[in-house]
Amino acid sequence: MADLDHKELLKKVRRIQISTKHAVNDVFAGQYHSVFKGRGMEFDEVREYVPGDDIRSIDWNVTARTGTPHIKKFVEEREMTVMLVVDVSASHLFGSGKQMKRDLAAEVAAVLAFSAIRNNDRIGLILFAEEVEKYIPPKKGTRHVLRLVREMLTHQPQGKGTNAAPALDYLNHVSTRKNVTFLISDFMFSDEYEKLLKITARRHDLINVIIGDKHEIAWPGIGVVHWRDAETGEQILVDTSSRQARKTLGIEQTRRAGQIDEMHRKAGIDTIRLFAGEPYEKEFIKFFRQRASRR
Numbered sequence: 001m002a003d004l005d006h007k008e009l010l011k012k013v014r015r016i017q018i019s020t021k022h023a024v025n026d027v028f029a030g031q032y033h034s035v036f037k038g039r040g041m042e043f044d045e046v047r048e049y050v051p052g053d054d055i056r057s058i059d060w061n062v063t064a065r066t067g068t069p070h071i072k073k074f075v076e077e078r079e080m081t082v083m084l085v086v087d088v089s090a091s092h093l094f095g096s097g098k099q100m101k102r103d104l105a106a107e108v109a110a111v112l113a114f115s116a117i118r119n120n121d122r123i124g125l126i127l128f129a130e131e132v133e134k135y136i137p138p139k140k141g142t143r144h145v146l147r148l149v150r151e152m153l154t155h156q157p158q159g160k161g162t163n164a165a166p167a168l169d170y171l172n173h174v175s176t177r178k179n180v181t182f183l184i185s186d187f188m189f190s191d192e193y194e195k196l197l198k199i200t201a202r203r204h205d206l207i208n209v210i211i212g213d214k215h216e217i218a219w220p221g222i223g224v225v226h227w228r229d230a231e232t233g234e235q236i237l238v239d240t241s242s243r244q245a246r247k248t249l250g251i252e253q254t255r256r257a258g259q260i261d262e263m264h265r266k267a268g269i270d271t272i273r274l275f276a277g278e279p280y281e282k283e284f285i286k287f288f289r290q291r292a293s294r295r
Contacts, residue, residue: 087185130159
């Protein structure tokens, strides 16, 4: 993907723009705004109390100083900042079907980015592997989103492994105000990650999008496979014709997925689980509905 020439890149960016248009216009339309609007309030003014005002809004300091009841007036923030924190590690170069995990991550990030600018929000990007590799500050506009898509498609990661902890730490330093953050990864986790996950969840509205491939859980019986871990370089032979071997691999992957889900649940973080080559719209609709029901 890093070797795309200019024409191929333009075609791929255009293809993603077209393929995400339906989701942005038809599937996400309205739902994105209704779920995320009013995520924060900003101070507008202090004015005298009039009958009908909420007494909980009374500013007691100003009231005591002037001798006349005053209230604090707040307005809904006019714009929101959305951050995409996207894993570009080597494990995302896996795909058992027509789509690699990295392609799905780029497409999902594009859908979220186009939804954000349609809602007049600012959108920023952090790419990470073992460390943060690129940061693009939040801005508005279609040209900006297309730049983010190009960066995701062409970025050549320096690290092979996955470590989201430095990315979350970086996010917390560059984003001083609360934002909505989508962390898109296949999630290799550590004690450091779990600690920063909780810190980030307190500061921002953090949503984790887990990118996977169904054959990572249900291996097909295709004989002896030379399996190489893209991140560690470890190589083993796996006899997938053995039902027991496939079962063992599936159990391990299911156990790991359960650990990740439990960690996120304890931190109060919503999780969206997607698979390469599979439609993702239904999972986002389900997420939006769950969010809306809790408001």
